[in-house]
Amino acid sequence: MRIITVGREFGSGGRELGRRLADYLHIAYYDKEIITEIAKRTKLSEEYVHNVVEHHPYPLLPITIGRSFNPMGNPMFQITQAVYAEQTKILKEMGEQSDCVIVGRCADYILRDDKPFRIFVYADMESRIKRCQSRAPEGENLTDKEMKQKIQSIDKGRAKYYEFYTGLKWGDKANYDFCINTTNLNIKDAVPHIAHLFD
């Protein structure tokens, strides 16, 4: 089974790179699908699961709990643990089903026994702000300074989540097979070369 995991700084184009890689290789692509699946299985709302896996190992937000999910002890912590456990199960199932690209979700660590090809995508702040501004949803009018704060805050959450569950430093090149800086990169043109680096 060929599994490619993509870690990425927010705004670096990691998701685009992952998606294009999956398209180029004609293999499955998992990103938000994982959250939808966790939500389905745990009966938590998608929004809530998204907040847990993107932002905080310890959730800080109000909780929407479905019928059948009834944690014991510290509910915040237990729910987060349940989400992570479900995520682990789902990732392992995905990895066993078919070749795939998985973006985020500590997949590089969770699937480490399957020896995935681990990519980390990053870029300088200026180009990340520019990328985020050009892709901002209708109605989001952040100044560059606000966008920078948003980017830093999301990355901080990702780093915390990753480090909490893996014990490793998020974005530390030692944990990846290669790290690519998209500041001066044409992602589309680079993908076929990236796909064959570790053939």
Added chain:
Amino acid sequence: MRIITVGREFGSGGRELGRRLADYLHIAYYDKEIITEIAKRTKLSEEYVHNVVEHHPYPLLPITIGRSFNPMGNPMFQITQAVYAEQTKILKEMGEQSDCVIVGRCADYILRDDKPFRIFVYADMESRIKRCQSRAPEGENLTDKEMKQKIQSIDKGRAKYYEFYTGLKWGDKANYDFCINTTNLNIKDAVPHIAHLFD
């Protein structure tokens, strides 16, 4: 002008990667040549220059000074500065002469205005020890533990030298366009793909 710089952890195969990249692209390759050239121009011995640029921004070893080189003030420091100044001049000349691959020597920083494609090559300790053992010169019989110490000591020197002259953290992915882990990489097969990543 196309300039590719290669920073590398000792024993990671960075030099092999740089050499193969230059061969594949039919462009010049500079590595030890730089030291030879500095030695010629400063009248310092090659061995001494090697020690300065590989190990210490402040040299700690006995000095062999040629006839015409006569530093003022603190001789150790002045000589090191002279070596760095000469290195800077030589790298800029090389960069202007033709497309090239330059291994080490803070070239990524010194030639930053020329927007080089900056690669950093690394690998896990186990595979670096194995690589170094398999390439050890006749008569060098280090245990794995001793080899590990040697690797760590050389990398420490490189990091110090780099940080002293650039003010940047050696091996920090932010300072490179592309960082590649050679632990599970076939360098020879990967080179054509690396060559075209930033086309």
